[in-house]
Amino acid sequence: MLRVLGRATSVNVQKVMWLIDELGLEAERVDIGGKYAGDKTPAYLAKNPNGQIPTLEDGDFILWESQAIVRYLLDKYGNAPWLPDDAETRGRANQWMDWYLAMMHPPMTVIYFQNVRATAETKDPAALQANIDKAAKLWTMVDAQLTDRDYLTGDTLNMGDIPLGCAAYRWHSLVPDGPDLPNLKAWxxxxxVRPAYKTNVMLPFE
Ligand SMILES: N[C@@H](CCC(=O)N[C@@H](CS)C(=O)NCC(=O)O)C(=O)O
Known part of the structure; x- marks a missing residue:
């Protein structure tokens, strides 16, 4: 059976668990990281030298980096539409996945930490606002992409929607007064409304 090492509230674990649930795969998830700790032990670091979550165990095979895990699961257990079977759609899906990591993840991380984790000493309203502004510009690009399609690459939900889909819950919850982006909201x-999204992504923040 698949094992996913990582607490359910991590956005990177959520990408993996959402997909596993959509594909109907059997998996055990183990609470590691955050308040559960366990991500800096020698045993864990031997599996994932970054000391971060998630880590996937598929039998003896171990893999880290959430989006590499998403692609691996689809290569091994998935098929279209989650793994697009034409090169152009798959290329676009990969584009949005990589763009999330390179562009959207950094400002969304600051927004998350400032809203959920910051203490009196680490609260920084200027940094929060600067990163809301940065993310708003990026979400405006997503909104434009969704002008004439239901999902990021066309009419069908696929892997390209997973990282931004997880981040969209945080954006709409933590920045309720953000710019009006109707295509983004409709997406x-x-x-x-998807059961697998509700169960694995729409969790309390911690
Ligand atoms: N690029 C990595 C990032 C992993 C990462 O930053 N994980 C965070 C949680 S979202 C982590 O391990 N934080 C420490 C913790 O939760 O204890 C991936 O996508 O898997």
């Missing part, structure tokens, strides 16, 4: 409303 998120298509995601947030």
């Amino acid at each position: 998120w409303d298509r995601l947030n």
Whole structure:
């Protein structure tokens, strides 16, 4: 059976668990990281030298980096539409996945930490606002992409929607007074009615 090492509330674990649930795969998830700790032990570091979550165990095979895990699961256990079977759609899906990591993840991380984790000493309203502004510009690009399609690469939900889909829950919850982006909101409303999304992504923040 698949084992996913990582607490359920991590956005990177959520990408993996959402997909596993959508594919109907059997998996055990183990609470590691955050308040559960366990991510800096020698045993864990031997599996994932970054000391971060998630880590996937598929029998003896171990893999880290959430989006590499998503692609691996689809290569091994998935098929279209989650893994697009034409090169152009798959290329676009990969584009949005990589763009999330390179561009959207950094400002969304600051927004998350400032809203959820910051203490009196680490609260930084200027940094929060600067990163809301940065993320708003990026979400405006997503909104434009969704002008004439239901999902990021076309009419069908696929792996390209997973990273931004997870981040969209945080954006709409933590920045309720953000810019009006109707295509983005409509896309998120298509995601947030899916049982696998509700169960694995729409969790309390910690
Ligand atoms: N690029 C890595 C990032 C992993 C990462 O930053 N994980 C965070 C949780 S979202 C982590 O391990 N934080 C420490 C913790 O939760 O204890 C991936 O996508 O898997």
